Amino acid sequence: MVENPILPGFNPDPSICRVGRDYYIATSTFEWYPGVQIHHSTDLVNWTLVARPLRRATQLDMRGNPDSCGVWAPCLSHDGARFWLVYTDVKRFDGAFKDAHNYIVHSETIDGDWSDPIYVTSSGFDPSLFHDDDGRKWVLNMRWNHRGPGTGLNPAHDAFDGIELQEWHPDHGLLGEVTTIFTGSPLGLTEAPHLFKKNGFYYLTTAEGGTGYDHAVTMARSKAITGPYEMHPDTHLLTTRFSPDHPLQRVGHGQYVETPEGQGFHSFLCGRPLPGNFCPLGRETGLARIDWHADGWPRLAGGGMAPPATLDLPAKRRPDQPIHRTFQTRSLPPEFQWLRTPYPDRLFTLTGHSLRLTGRESLGSFFEQSLVARRQEHHAYTAATVVMADPPNWQRAAGLITYYNRHKFHAALVTHEPAHGRCLTLVSCLGDWPGEALTIHHHHPLGDGPVRIEVQVDGLTQRFLAATGDAPLAPIGPDLDASLISDEGGRGEHASFTGAFVGMFAMDLTGQGWTADFLRFDYIPSTVGR
Numbered sequence: 001m002v003e004n005p006i007l008p009g010f011n012p013d014p015s016i017c018r019v020g021r022d023y024y025i026a027t028s029t030f031e032w033y034p035g036v037q038i039h040h041s042t043d044l045v046n047w048t049l050v051a052r053p054l055r056r057a058t059q060l061d062m063r064g065n066p067d068s069c070g071v072w073a074p075c076l077s078h079d080g081a082r083f084w085l086v087y088t089d090v091k092r093f094d095g096a097f098k099d100a101h102n103y104i105v106h107s108e109t110i111d112g113d114w115s116d117p118i119y120v121t122s123s124g125f126d127p128s129l130f131h132d133d134d135g136r137k138w139v140l141n142m143r144w145n146h147r148g149p150g151t152g153l154n155p156a157h158d159a160f161d162g163i164e165l166q167e168w169h170p171d172h173g174l175l176g177e178v179t180t181i182f183t184g185s186p187l188g189l190t191e192a193p194h195l196f197k198k199n200g201f202y203y204l205t206t207a208e209g210g211t212g213y214d215h216a217v218t219m220a221r222s223k224a225i226t227g228p229y230e231m232h233p234d235t236h237l238l239t240t241r242f243s244p245d246h247p248l249q250r251v252g253h254g255q256y257v258e259t260p261e262g263q264g265f266h267s268f269l270c271g272r273p274l275p276g277n278f279c280p281l282g283r284e285t286g287l288a289r290i291d292w293h294a295d296g297w298p299r300l301a302g303g304g305m306a307p308p309a310t311l312d313l314p315a316k317r318r319p320d321q322p323i324h325r326t327f328q329t330r331s332l333p334p335e336f337q338w339l340r341t342p343y344p345d346r347l348f349t350l351t352g353h354s355l356r357l358t359g360r361e362s363l364g365s366f367f368e369q370s371l372v373a374r375r376q377e378h379h380a381y382t383a384a385t386v387v388m389a390d391p392p393n394w395q396r397a398a399g400l401i402t403y404y405n406r407h408k409f410h411a412a413l414v415t416h417e418p419a420h421g422r423c424l425t426l427v428s429c430l431g432d433w434p435g436e437a438l439t440i441h442h443h444h445p446l447g448d449g450p451v452r453i454e455v456q457v458d459g460l461t462q463r464f465l466a467a468t469g470d471a472p473l474a475p476i477g478p479d480l481d482a483s484l485i486s487d488e489g490g491r492g493e494h495a496s497f498t499g500a501f502v503g504m505f506a507m508d509l510t511g512q513g514w515t516a517d518f519l520r521f522d523y524i525p526s527t528v529g530r
Contacts, residue, residue: 001310002045002317004248005270005284009377010499011037012283013073013192014267015128016257019083023257024050024110025267026076026085027285030498032337033344035060035071036087038110043315044265044287049334053085053114057342059105063367065340066093067405068497072100073192073253075128079137082108086139088125093495096146096159100125102139106170121174123164126207130195130225138225139168140193143180153180156188163193163206165226181227184208185218185235194255195225199296204229205237205266207253211283212493214241215252216305217268219298232297236305238268238288243306248286249273250493251307256290256298264290264298268307271487274379274459278483281376282499287311320378322524327355335374335523336503340367348372354388354517359396359508363429364406364436373403373503376457376485380526383502384454389414389516390422398506398516399424400453402462402482404498407433408490410480411505412453412464414446414516422446424453424466426477431490442477450519455502457482458526 007014011027018024023041035054039047054060054071062070069090077084084106091099102125103117120127124144131137145152145161152158162183167175182204184190192207201221208218216239220229240251254268270286271279288307290298300307325333330350338347347370349356360368389398391414399413410428417423426441447468454465454473462482465473485500487493504521508514 002313002315003310004286004307005272006045006287007039007047007285008281009284009375010282010501011039011285012269012497013253014255014269014285015074015076015194016255016265016267017076017078018257018259019078021260024076025285026074028073028497029071029337030068031062031065031070031340032498033060033062033340033342034337036074036085038076040110043313045313045315046318051111052337053105053107054087055342058116059103059114060089061342062089062340065089065091066366067407068495069093070340073126075194077129077131079131082106083110084129085114086120086127086129088127090125096148098125098144098146100144102127102141104129118170118173120168124161126192128194129168132225133197137168137170138165138195139174140165140195142191142193153183154188154190156184156186160184160188160190163190163204179226181222182206182220182229185231187214187216187218187235190218192253196256201296203256203298205254205256208236209239209241209252210494211250211497213250213277215239215250215269216241217252217254217266221297233295234299234305237298238266238300238305238307240270240306246306247272247309248307249277250279250283251286264292266290266298270307272379274483276460276483278460278486278488279493280482280486280500281379282487283497320525322522325521327351327518327520328353332372336372337374338372339369351517354519355504355521356515356517357398357504357506359398359506359514359516362507362509363409363411363505366406370506371401371403371503373401373501374523376402376500376502378525380458382454382456382522382524384452384520384522385504386450386452386519387414387504387516388450388519389506391416391514394418395509396507396514397425399451399504400455400464401503401505402455402457402485403501403503403505404485404489404496407431407436408484408496410462410464410485412455412466412476413505414451417443419443420445424451424476426464428480428484430481431484433491441480444476447471457502
């Protein structure tokens with residue numbers, strides 16, 4: 001038996017496709033760069049990160065994008081000759097408008113050099129590309145309606161104005177008229193459309209109910225691609241909104257795929273809440289087996305709508321291993337990302353023996369932060385680093401951070417305070433939005449030389465430890481609330497779509513580009529499961 005989720009830790013909005021006996025899942029990366037994660041598997045159990053295709057400024061520049069904006073809901077497909085990737089770059093979250101721009105890139109190989117983007121539309125977000133068996137290609141998108149109450153096509157949520165369909169050609173762009181093919185169920189918040197064709201029907205999968213605990217996968221079908229579409233007899237294919245005690249919550253937003261033998265599966269996003277309904281691992285990717293019934297509709301194998309916590313698959317999952325990085329190569333280890341900018345050379349360099357961060361803007365910046373981090377993939381783990389930093393004043397700092405966004409983080413930073421000299425300052429933003437007020441917990445004087453910093457996370461609690469020289473690690477300041485570093489912390493789940501990260505940070509608020517060297521980074525999962 002294989003546990004869900006199959007992709008743990010901040011891997012939402014899974015678009016799944018199969019090419020031969022190879023399976024690929026693309027997931028959202030929001031403001032983290034490079035854009036879109038693509039994992040590969042041959043057994044649906046063990047997945048390897050093989051590509052982040054949006055890697056250069058011509059494809060993606062998110063400087064200035066607010067938290068939880070950027071790349072939303074990619075769609076990965078293959079037309080028999082090449083891979084296609086559709087994605088949204090969302091430039092605004094608050095207010096009536098979204099400013100969501102949709103693009104398509106392509107590549108002959110999954111890990112190749114993906115094309116420059118072809119602009120498609122800005123009518124909404126969560127686009128997808130469907131390749132029909134007659135060779136025609138169709139773009140689906142949810143339409144955003146900014147005009148307010150009473151103007152939309154779904155009474156539950158006016159802004160979510162239905163799923164639109166339009167033919168698209170790689171050389172000629174959008175063709176013909178836009179057709180609204182589906183306006184959603186009474187649950188509303190209808191988004192994330194995906195089409196597949198089977199037994200003469202076009203099946204439309206959508207996500208509904210928002211990103212929280214009412215999330216669901218809703219399905220409809222039609223004999224013609226332009227409709228009309230009839231709703232699934234059960235309305236929802238997957239959801240745990242009626243199963244509050246299920247270990248997987250917030251189930252929704254996925255895509256159908258079949259094995260070469262014809263067995264159906266459906267991907268979905270989910271969260272694994274800790275007590276108090278906090279999901280520090282963000283929205284993760286799960287997989288459920290699907291059976292087809294005599295009425296021509298798919299349903300969850302075993303009945304019901306809540307996906308299984310375990311899958312009966314023949315492969316065995318590779319065990320989790322500690323990861324130790326010493327930065328002795330010239331490329332960043334694959335698990336790390338940074339925020340927003342397509343110009344990482346301004347943030348960091350690999351010297352051959354360290355990761356050198358160039359201090360840029362603050363932890364509150366939407367433009368240029370020197371933060372290099374990896375996902376939290378376990379409810380309990382230890383992360384550690386060694387930093388060489390001798391900041392001349394309190395405007396420069398470098399250290400270890402647990403980070404969700406600019407108003408949800410804890411950090412242990414080497415800096416210089418007039419009353420303490422070189423010291424380790426424990427600082428947090430405790431979910432204060434929109435003020436982003438800081439809480440300074442502690443200043444700990446440091447000796448000379450490299451500083452060892454460690455963070456221990458155990459469920460909803462975390463603590464920092466540090467030492468210099470041969471001294472043993474010792475706790476720095478109080479235990480901290482790890483529930484803050486979650487989707488539900490701070491502003492809350494409907495404005496927080498990513499997940500917890502842990503990593504290395506440097507800032508220089510004088511703008512002079514002061515640097516700090518990180519000699520290693522360790523991520524050690526707890527032995528108490530995932």
